Amino acid sequence: MADSIRTIPGTPLSPAVPVIVVDGESDGTETPQKRKGSQRLLRRLQRISSSPTLTRIGRPRSSSSPYGSPGAFSCVSLATSPSPFAHTNSSTSYFSHTPTGDYSTAPSSVATTPCLESPGQDDIECDLAARKIDQPVVTVTTSSLPSEVKKKSKVFNLWTSMPLELKIHVLSLLSPKELVRTSRVSKKFHELCFDGQLxxxxxxxxxxxxxxxxxxxxxxxxxxxxxxxxxxxxxxxxxxxxxxxxxxxxxxxxxxxxxxxxxxxxxxxxxxxxxxxKQLVNLNLTGLPAVNNATCKIISRGCQQLEVFNVSGCKQMDAQGIKFVVEGCHQLRDLRAASIRGLHNRDVAEAIFKTNNLHRLVLAGCTDLTDDAFQLMIHGPNPEFDIVTGRPLTTPRKLRHLDLTRCSRLSDTSIKSLAYMVPELEGLHLSGLTRLTDEALEPILASTPFLTHLELEDLAELTNSLFSTHLAKAPCAPHLEHLSISSCENVGDAGMLPVLRVCTNLKSIFMDNTRISDLTLAEAAAMVRKRSLQRPRQSQLPVVALSMVIYDTHNVTWTGIREVLSRNAEMIKPSPAKSVADGVFSFPAEIISMKCFHTWQMTVDEHTKRVLRGDIGSACRFEKLWAEYMQAAQEAGIDGANLRRRRRRAREAQQLLAGEDPAAAPSGRRRSLTTACVVM
Incomplete structure (x- = not known):
């Protein structure tokens, strides 16, 4: 690219201006003209006036370029005319067309830009030397963009340039419903949204x-x-x-x-x-009427890798289908066949015994299951017994979860066969076996050290001795997490107090419709408080560590409920040797949630809600108001002197409780606020 210096002739008052043209040519004509003496004098004066030491007079005129395409051509004006254009600060050239077709120029450099003279049209101009100024010459040059860049889109499309793996990863974050909606955007999105990886x-x-x-x-x-x-x-x-x-x-x-x-x-x-x-591993067909014994035969022949099989509630099949699956699928680990008919069949029981691969066996609601069939599942046909211990010499079962709920035909004879035969048992569900007694459960508790879930609901024959003497001393007591003794009407405080002292890992306990009292609730609260101090703190707010169900327990009063609520919101005082930074907290880390008598349930829920969000002060005030109301209501129910005053105190306590939380206030008959009617 060659730069050339050309002189564009001007008007009589504006002499020729030398212009540096970069990457383009000027359209004006370059016809040299003879200047007169007066013009030469004016030319010299203009050169003198370009000195930066002289004060310039006049208001600068705004300039703008009328050309929209950048980089077509550009020039730097070096005019020394005293016109107002000399004061502009714009760096772009300004051209205006004259009626005669000539071009007039205006400077685009700053005010201090020096003027460079080119050899002129006469001898005087050629002999003049260029003036030297300290500031350097400022030249602005621009060039056009390459054609390849112009062809490309100005907007960078990130999605188009993204690799396929990243696109699939982004779409994998969407739900199936969102993927279907996204697939309607375009054909490309349709292909991506239905990619097999998603x-x-x-x-x-x-x-x-x-x-x-x-x-x-x-x-x-x-x-x-x-x-x-x-x-x-x-x-x-x-x-x-x-x-x-x-x-x-x-x-x-x-x-x-x-x-x-x-x-x-x-x-x-x-x-x-x-x-x-044929590569199915987990198959759940719960409640499907289409399932029959032929379906189980197809599964046994084709699905050799099946590990979990659930046909609970399939009424069109019987235990013969269970036999097909157990004999054909040798990797079966989990069998759930609740409410299936025909389990009294000895061939089916013998097939379950031979497999010895089952970790979970669910036979809940199988009313056809008998003692002989269940003993055959555990001991096998014609077992040999040890003369000293009286235990069968049979390989122990690998069962970890056994559910026999509502198998009403089972008794102590069959359940006792589980003793020392299921050493890895973790969950045992025997709810609804009304014929069971303590004799059947005592050896089971002594031989299952990993037991964590025990359900003994509706077993009316159980006594306190089973829990205080055997469960509290069993090897599984420290690991027990769930215990259900609902509707065990003979179990009370004598059996549950030792259990709560030993079973410190309990997370849920169901004691509804039993004989427990407030002592059991106080012991549970003390147990949770003690273990919350021993365990490391996981979060800043309390968490529910024990869930208790105690409704329909006639010996539980509001005093026991208040004891649990008070322990839940009890502040922990730091010892002098420790500080808050050492791990001592101002409120308990674990609390108890209760399901109690429906009249008190709203109060318990509201108190628990306040404790969980860390509002201990509000929970304490709420518990105090409720206690005052219950005490006043209890006094108001006693016949004798000052009965009217006691009732007034109960109403005042009820109003205070309603002011604290209207939703948690006990319901009752409201006093009429109407005035007396005067009959003339």
Whole structure:
């Protein structure tokens, strides 16, 4: 690029101006003209006036470039005219067309920009030397953008330039419902939203009410080959859709399948799904009328890798189907067959004994299960017994969870067979076995050191001796987390106080409809307070560490409820040797939640809510007002002197409690506020 210095002739009052043209040529003509003597004199005076030491007079004129395209051509004006344009601060050239076709120039440099003279049209101009000024010459040059850059879009599209892996990762953060909506944006988004990596898990249990059957079937048909975890729990709209076979045939790689709640699922469709997915590991068919013994036979032949099988509530099958699955699926670990008929069959019991791979066995509601069949499941056919101990010489079972709830035909004879045969047992559910006594449970508690969940609901024959003597001294006592003795009418404080002192890891306890009293509640509160001080603090706010159910317990009064509420909001005083920074807190870290008599439940819930949010002062005031109200109400119910005054105190306490929280105030008859009527 060559720069050239050219002189553009001016008007008589504005002599020729030398211009440096960069990357372009001037359109004006360069016709040299002979100047007169007066013009030469004016020219010299103008040169003298360009000195920065002279004060310039006049108001600067604004300038702007009329050319919109940047970089076409640019020039730097070096005019020394005393015109007002010399005062402008703009750095761009200003051109204006004259009627005669010539060009007039205006300076674009700052006021102190020096003037460079080119060899002129006459001898005088050529002999003049250029004046030297200390400040350097400021030249502004611009050039046009390359054509390749101009062709590109000015807006950078981040999504288009993003790798496919990142796009899939971004879309994986969306829910299935949001993915379907996003797929309508364009064809490219449709391809991305139905990529197999996004549909390896399809759980419709959260949005099945908001999506029509046609859309649900279409999604499964598109993403079916990639789905590994399918959950259609509660999707009743799929049952009546005519093209249900379409998405069933598309799902060929299922590993976990849950069809619970699809009550009208056709049997042929179900069998097609099972035959085309031989790698199933978890299968849940709870309550499906389409399931029968033929379905279980298909599963036993095709699904050799099955580990979890749930057919609870399938009324069209019996225990023979259970036998097919147990004998065919050798990796079965979890069998749930609640409310299945025919479990008194000895062949089925012997098949369950031979497998010895089950970790969970749920037979709740199987009323056909007898003592002989259950003993055969545990001891096997014709077992040998030790002469000294009287225990069977049989390989112990691997059961960890056993649920025999409402198996009403079982008695102490069969339940006692679990003793020393299930050393890894963690959960035992025996609720509803009304024929059980302490004799059946004593050896079980002594031989299950890992027991954490024990449900003994509706066992009216149990006594306090089982809990105080055996459970409190059992090896599982420190590990016990859940205990249910609901409707055990013979169990009271004598049996539960030792349990609460030893079982310090309890998280939930159900004691409704028993004979416990306020002493049990006070012991539970002391146990939770003691262990909260021993455990490290996890959060700044209290958490519920023990849930108690104590409704319908006639020996529990409001005094025991108040004791628990008071312990929940009791402030902890730091010792002199420790400070708050050492881990001493002003309120307990763990509290107790209760489900009690319905009249007190609203007060208990409100108090617990305030403690959980850390408002200990408000909880203490609320508990005090409730105690005053209950005490006044109790005094008002006593016949004798000052009965009217006691009732007035009860009403005042009730008003105070209502002012603290109207929702938690006890309900009762309101006094009429109307005035007396005077009859003339």
């Amino acid at each position: 549909w390896t898990s399809f759980d419709a249990s959260h949005f099945y009410k908001d999506i029509p059957a046609e859309s649900l079937a279409r999604i499964l048909e598109t993403a079916g080959p990639f789905v590994k975890d399918l959950n259609l729990r509660g999707c009743v709209q799929v049952e009546h859709y005519k093209q249900a076979d379409g998405f069933v045939r598309a799902c060929r790689n299922l590993v976990n399948a849950t069809l619970e709640g699809c009550r009208n699922f056709e049997r042929t469709t179900l069998h097609t799904l099972l035959k085309s997915n």
